[in-house]
Amino acid sequence: MNNVEITDAVLVREYMHGSEPALSKLITRHQHRIYSFIFSKVFDRDVAEDIFQDTFIKVINTLKKGKYNEEGKFLPWVMRIAHNLVIDHFRRNKRMPKFDNSGDFNIFSVLSDSDLNVETQIIKDQIENDVKELIKELPEDQLEVLTMRIYKDMSFKEISERTGVSINTALGRMRYALINLRKIIEKHNLVLTN
Amino acid sequence: MRKLYTKKLSKKDQLKNLEPKKETLQFLLSYSKALRVVDCQGVKFGTILN
Incomplete structure (x- = not known):
């Protein structure tokens, strides 16, 4: 109940002043929304996990270095970081595409063994x-x-x-x-x- | 025709109950605890303490 009353702004401030539990509360509060957002873009649990982790590493680094200006927009800021990392992920994959065979399309339906049986x-x-x-x-x-x-x-x-x-x-x-x-x-x- | 023995979740169902792994969350909290920022003449460095 107490979690609901404490705003993101307060938790961010507490974290920037050295309170580690504040970060835990922030992550717990927003993990579902951020992770779902990432997964809805990449549709791969492992990739979503990596991007989620990288997102919060950036958040932690920025907050610890005191570079974050709290304007009551913690979640939109984190979502923006996640969004940028998703774009980076797709840019990397465009250069080096990864084949995913988990969807409806099966590559082996068009790639057949040309050798005769x-x-x-x-x-x-x-x-x-x-x-x-x-x-x-x-x-x-x-x-x-x-x-x-x-x-x-x-x-x-x-x-x-x-x-x-x-x-x-x-x-x-x-x-x-x-x-x-x-x-x-x-x-x-x-x-x-x- | 090939038989499918598993039911594939729709994209909507896949988006329900999505949470990162506990290990990921634990890693982030540990990383946060280990990270120390050193201010050296106005330049801030992040160091990871073991």
Whole structure:
């Protein structure tokens, strides 16, 4: 009951004159409001704890050094310090962002393991083997261009030099090779997807 | 679909009953007791006494 009657201004004055219990009363009186304010900004218990602690360290330092001018605004002053420390915290995190996986968004829903699992690897191997078999059905000139382009990763310029035909002819053979492959796939009702 | 076995508190609920840890409060009170300010020719220095 006595706590309610003593104003912040009186407690601050007592503390500045060396009364440690006055600080305890001030913290007890305002801890919920200040801590809630910090937590409402950072939404992290540990960070809120750190900022709350830093806030009161600044308060203690300022009061002990006698730099505080009491104008009946103790709480707004402490809140301002907390607010500034919250801003400092976000500035630091902007430079060095910290990943927080506690929210609704789960990073692992977008970051997946790009390596294939055993099943998809087997399917992929089967499809590649099927395609290799299909290619064998192409006419020799088309088979040659397609193999050089897809499996040997050669440019059409290199293919034209190697096969002794013009680039346009090589491009044409490649085009017909793909058209014919599609026809063969349709003809045999093949499904070549994972 | 993944099953959730814990109920997540809403942000409003999280803001209720928020208090700093006792350790934090104890640290602040101890820090305050240990801090001494020395006035040296108008310049004030804070020193921590063990």
